[in-house]
Amino acid sequence: MSEETVRETTEAASVGGASSSKLTNAQKARIERNQAKAQKLREAKLVSHPYKQLENSNANGEQPIAGQNNPVIKVQGTKYIDSGGGFLLEQPVLASANKSTEAPAVAPIIEDAIAIPVVYEECLDCGDQYADSYLFNNFGYSVCDKCRDTEERHSLITRTEAKAEYLLKDCDFDKREPVLRYISRKNPHNVRWGEMKLYLHLQVLQRAMDVWGSEEELMRQHEQREDKRVLGKTRKYNKQMKQLRMEVRSSIYTKKTTAVHEHEFGPDTYNELEDNYTHSCTTCPYSETYEKM
Incomplete structure (x- = not known):
């Protein structure tokens, strides 16, 4: 305009009305x-404020419709209203009475869903059935979480401790059937070292019985290895003491030293041009030149 x-x-x-009569049609x-x-x-x-529209609609008992003069935008689960002025306003929470009138969302029905049967295991301690267990998932040991005893019966042991305590080899863990299952954890002594392999103590004990046959045989093997260890230390000690006595007592042991070579020179040879004498060793190729005063 x-x-x-x-x-x-x-x-x-x-x-005004006074001059309206003077105007033509x-x-x-x-x-x-x-x-x-x-x-x-x-x-x-004119740009109407969206909050004003919401207040008017709530006062009249009407619920505002998204997208009608106040478009609603949903960002990461939060609803915002386009103000029309270049910024977004968070949508205010409506009254509980309005929420009660909303129809509940109905989950879609999937007709092609396949029913997966749940396999239940029986606990070896209490006899109850369970569908999920820490010991069963990690070690294949059928004990429920309620009966799990982490301090004694179901404690864990490292591979190094198991080899030292039960005299097992690497093949007993990795190649003998069934292969023992384990979980990996960071080394608490140094994070830069390799990860620890933790085994279930009961399964390691059972593997030791499979290898040695009985606890008596395992104890006998421990005693034999301890005797061999003590015997080896004794032999090493006796050898060191014998060497020390031989070095200290000269009457029993004569210390070997490298012999010093002594030259045996032959007759002198006179050199008239240089006015000096030369003689050579009769047992080695050494020769010496000198002058006589």
Whole structure:
């Protein structure tokens, strides 16, 4: 709308009813058209606040409809309202009465779903059935979580301790059937070292019985190895003591030293040009030149 049209509309409005009788029908029609254009221009430039629309709708008992003059945008589970001014406003929480009127969401029905049967295991301690267990998942040992005793019966042992205590080899863990299952953990002494392999103590004990046959045989093997260890230490000690006595007592042991070679020179040879003498060793190729005073 031009400035001339607005000026004419303002002048016409200021004149009022007193001067309306002086206007012609064409002028009255033109003023009405200009007033309608001005009203439409104000409505086009007016941006209504979305919170005001929500307050009006809640006051009237009506629930606002998303996308109708107040579009709702959902970002990461939170609903925002487009204000129309270049920013988003978080949608206010409606009254509980409005929530109660909403119909609950119905989960879609999948007709092609396959029913997977649940396999239950029987606990060796209490006899109850269970579907999931820490010992069964990690070690294949059928004991439920309620009966699990982490301090004594179901304690864990490292591979190094198991080899030293039960005299087992690497093949007894990895190659003998069934292969013993384990879990890996960071070494608590140094994080840069390799991971520890933790085995179930009961399974390691059973593997030791399979290898040695009985606890008596295992104890006998421990005694034999201890005797061999003591015998080896004794022999090493006696050898060191014998060597020490031989080094200290010269009457029993004569310390061997490298013999020093003594030259045996032959007759002297005189050199007239240089005026010196030369003689050579008769047992080695060494020769010596010297001058006589």
